Amino acid sequence: MADLKPVRTYLGMPLYRPKTAFFELSSCEGCQLQLLNNEASLLDFLSLLDIVNFREAMTEKSDEFEIAFIEGSVTRSDEVERLKEIRKTANTLVAFGSCACFGGVNQMKNRLGSEWVKKEVYGDHPVESGFARPLEDIVTVDLKIFGCPIKKKEVEKIIINIALGKAVVHPVYPVCMECKANENICLFDLGEPCLGPITRGGCDSWCPNSRFGCWGCRGPADDANIDQLREIMKKHGFSEETLRDRLECFGGFSKYTEAFRKNPEKKKEGK
Amino acid sequence: MKITTNINIHHLARVEGHGNIRIKIQDGRLQEAKWEIVETPRFFEALLVGKKWENAPWICGRICGICSIGHTLASIRAIENAFGIVPTNQTRKLRLLLKHMETLQSHILHLYFLSAPDFLGTGSVFPLMESQPDVVRRAVRIKQLANDICDCIGGRRIHPTRTIVGGFTMLPEKKELEAFRSRLKEITGDLLITAELFQTFHIPDFTRETEFVSLKGDSEYPFIGGDLISTDGVTKKEQEYRQMTNEYCVDQSTSKWARLSRKSFAVGALARLNNNFSFLHPAAREIADRFSLKPVNHNPFMNNIAQLVESVHVVNESLALVDEILDSAWEEPKQTVTPQSGVGVGAVEVPRGILYHCYEFNDTGHILKCDCVIPTSQNHANIQFDLEELAAHYAKTGKQDREIELLAQMLVRAYDPCISCSVH
Numbered sequence: 001m002a003d004l005k006p007v008r009t010y011l012g013m014p015l016y017r018p019k020t021a022f023f024e025l026s027s028c029e030g031c032q033l034q035l036l037n038n039e040a041s042l043l044d045f046l047s048l049l050d051i052v053n054f055r056e057a058m059t060e061k062s063d064e065f066e067i068a069f070i071e072g073s074v075t076r077s078d079e080v081e082r083l084k085e086i087r088k089t090a091n092t093l094v095a096f097g098s099c100a101c102f103g104g105v106n107q108m109k110n111r112l113g114s115e116w117v118k119k120e121v122y123g124d125h126p127v128e129s130g131f132a133r134p135l136e137d138i139v140t141v142d143l144k145i146f147g148c149p150i151k152k153k154e155v156e157k158i159i160i161n162i163a164l165g166k167a168v169v170h171p172v173y174p175v176c177m178e179c180k181a182n183e184n185i186c187l188f189d190l191g192e193p194c195l196g197p198i199t200r201g202g203c204d205s206w207c208p209n210s211r212f213g214c215w216g217c218r219g220p221a222d223d224a225n226i227d228q229l230r231e232i233m234k235k236h237g238f239s240e241e242t243l244r245d246r247l248e249c250f251g252g253f254s255k256y257t258e259a260f261r262k263n264p265e266k267k268k269e270g271k
Numbered sequence: 272m273k274i275t276t277n278i279n280i281h282h283l284a285r286v287e288g289h290g291n292i293r294i295k296i297q298d299g300r301l302q303e304a305k306w307e308i309v310e311t312p313r314f315f316e317a318l319l320v321g322k323k324w325e326n327a328p329w330i331c332g333r334i335c336g337i338c339s340i341g342h343t344l345a346s347i348r349a350i351e352n353a354f355g356i357v358p359t360n361q362t363r364k365l366r367l368l369l370k371h372m373e374t375l376q377s378h379i380l381h382l383y384f385l386s387a388p389d390f391l392g393t394g395s396v397f398p399l400m401e402s403q404p405d406v407v408r409r410a411v412r413i414k415q416l417a418n419d420i421c422d423c424i425g426g427r428r429i430h431p432t433r434t435i436v437g438g439f440t441m442l443p444e445k446k447e448l449e450a451f452r453s454r455l456k457e458i459t460g461d462l463l464i465t466a467e468l469f470q471t472f473h474i475p476d477f478t479r480e481t482e483f484v485s486l487k488g489d490s491e492y493p494f495i496g497g498d499l500i501s502t503d504g505v506t507k508k509e510q511e512y513r514q515m516t517n518e519y520c521v522d523q524s525t526s527k528w529a530r531l532s533r534k535s536f537a538v539g540a541l542a543r544l545n546n547n548f549s550f551l552h553p554a555a556r557e558i559a560d561r562f563s564l565k566p567v568n569h570n571p572f573m574n575n576i577a578q579l580v581e582s583v584h585v586v587n588e589s590l591a592l593v594d595e596i597l598d599s600a601w602e603e604p605k606q607t608v609t610p611q612s613g614v615g616v617g618a619v620e621v622p623r624g625i626l627y628h629c630y631e632f633n634d635t636g637h638i639l640k641c642d643c644v645i646p647t648s649q650n651h652a653n654i655q656f657d658l659e660e661l662a663a664h665y666a667k668t669g670k671q672d673r674e675i676e677l678l679a680q681m682l683v684r685a686y687d688p689c690i691s692c693s694v695h
Binding site (some may be wrong): 012024025026027028029030031032033034036037041046047051054055056057058060075076089104108109112116117118120121122123126127129132135145148149206207209210212215241242245249 | 282285286287311312313314315316317318319320321322323325327329330333334335339357376380384385388394395396397400414418426427428429430431432435440441516520525603612691694
């Protein structure tokens with residue numbers, strides 16, 4: 001395990017530790033937990049940042065921070081206000097995980113309409129909840145970290161880049177490339193559906209490594225060719241529904257799933 | 272001196288999710304004590320309607336970041352029960368081992384990172400990294416082992432990838448399991464030192480009689496499936512879970528509340544232990560004895576100790592499970608799944624208490640209805656009534672407002688609430 005060093009150095013110079021805050025909107029808090037969860041590098045990781053807000057782990061809090069990591073999607077008016085407040089303070093606002101980037105699994109309810117879902121779960125008891133939206137529908141997002149959940153190693157790399165003032169660049173190639181490089185048996189050859197050919201890489205083909213087909217949690221790769229994937233799926237005997245379920249799951253492919261289902265509310269809001 | 276105070280804690284820290292505590296005391300008399308849940312609902316039970324069965328475990332695991340393995344297993348069990356699939360012994364053992372390691376990582380996260388700072392007088396675990404690095408290193412070591420085993424069996428620690436209806440997508444390497452055996456043995460020592468640490472803490476002496484609900488052990492301490500039991504003498508079948516939970520809506524909470532024989536009941540480590548004490552591993556019993564913890568214990572703060580006792584139990588049982596798995600030859604990892612119409616219920620003891628998933632399917636395996644009853648939603652009413660009694664009691668005995676505020680927070684934390692999970 002890492003030694004407890006208060007300050008990291010880079011080329012002999014002490015590394016600047018940015019004041020960092022973590023916040024969560026509608027989410028499972030799993031992405032924040034990922035940070036506490038990779039024990040081998042936890043203490044090392046913490047030495048990179050000056051964490052001033054992390055409600056899941058600490059009582060102290062501060063309104064002064066430079067970087068805000070925000071997990072979760074926006075579903076209620078108080079979250080809109082909170083998000084705008086955070087934006088006022090943060091120099092760098094990071095959409096942390098698929099819910100913040102795309103709406104995540106929460107946006108699956110959008111296809112059904114808010115009134116029906118409220119009635120289904122709460123009956124006549126009044127509850128406020130609207131369309132599940134990604135952060136960028138409300139505020140400017142400086143950086144997106146994809147994944148459900150996020151991958152700690154990737155986050156560490158990104159944070160080191162932020163601390164050094166380097167640009168953060170996401171892979172443009174799909175998960176499929178990483179899966180091939182990992183010498184996995186192709187999921188299609190195992191009789192399983194997979195979105196690996198169209199989903200943005202960077203996860204090191206996390207799910208396919210476990211012989212579990214990709215569900216597209218990181219959204220589309222650059223130049224994702226959905227029509228080609230539809231052909232591959234068809235050739236292997238998978239239904240249009242199987243493809244749709246996966247494209248709809250995390251919200252990253254919403255511009256493609258519109259073609260499958262028209263959302264009445266989304267239309268109303270003019271988005 | 273009779274105190275007058277207004278305690279207002281917005282978004283309580285060191286718990287999962289968003290809850291507020293409000294307490295008003297006037298001249299030493301309690302005016303109001305409230306446990307409010309302001310978490311935004313995500314509507315998992317609605318968003319699955321119309322989707323095929325295979326979506327459910329993958330999506331429902333995302334109800335919770337801490338106990339995603341438990342949710343995935345409850346979802347899988349509900350589907351297997353609906354489709355008439357009986358898991359093989361191999362699958363059962365691997366699932367239980369995976370479950371045990373989630374229990375261990377969650378309990379250790381709660382005991383060291385969320386709960387211990389209150390007893391050690393710090394705001395978080397972070398200052399302890401400098402003042403008591405050995406304590407933090409120990410916590411990290413135990414949690415890491417638990418998570419490493421979850422990675423090995425489930426594919427990853429959060430939102431697992433290998434756990435599917437019918438079994439597993441692939442199996443761990445036996446040499447990996449072999450390596451975990453020695454690490455599990457080492458951890459038993461770490462847990463003894465953890466017990467010594469908690470023996471130095473002053474656990475508040477507060478009791479309020481309530482009912483405790485959990486799975487009912489047959490021949491062993493129960494975690495996955497089986498009958499349901501309460502300390503007030505109620506027993507039900509797994510598929511009758513609605514008669515055990517009786518959920519209803521309240522204004523102060525976006526999570527539903529639950530009740531059984533009284534106005535509230537509790538689930539979790541203390542509830543499991545109160546109902547199944549005789550099935551604990553002897554090493555776990557020994558830890559319980561050190562803290563004079565025996566059934567039926569009505570002190571909610573003892574849930575911390577019950578988690579510690581369970582940690583010892585699951586590590587010892589995991590050692591035996593690893594041996595059993597290593598002693599047998601690998602069978603096929605998964606069975607074929609044929610959907611059929613019907614209703615299936617899966618009850619699983621997750622770290623914070625008993626969790627139920629229930630789905631109704633049509634004959635093509637599409638979901639018609641979905642219901643998930645979360646441990647923390649079953650605990651909210653009990654927390655509310657505990658909070659009232661605790662605040663009234665300590666206001667009367669002349670405790671200072673700061674002390675009452677701390678005790679109120681510690682009380683809620685003792686339940687290890689998973690609030691976003693409870694609202695789902």
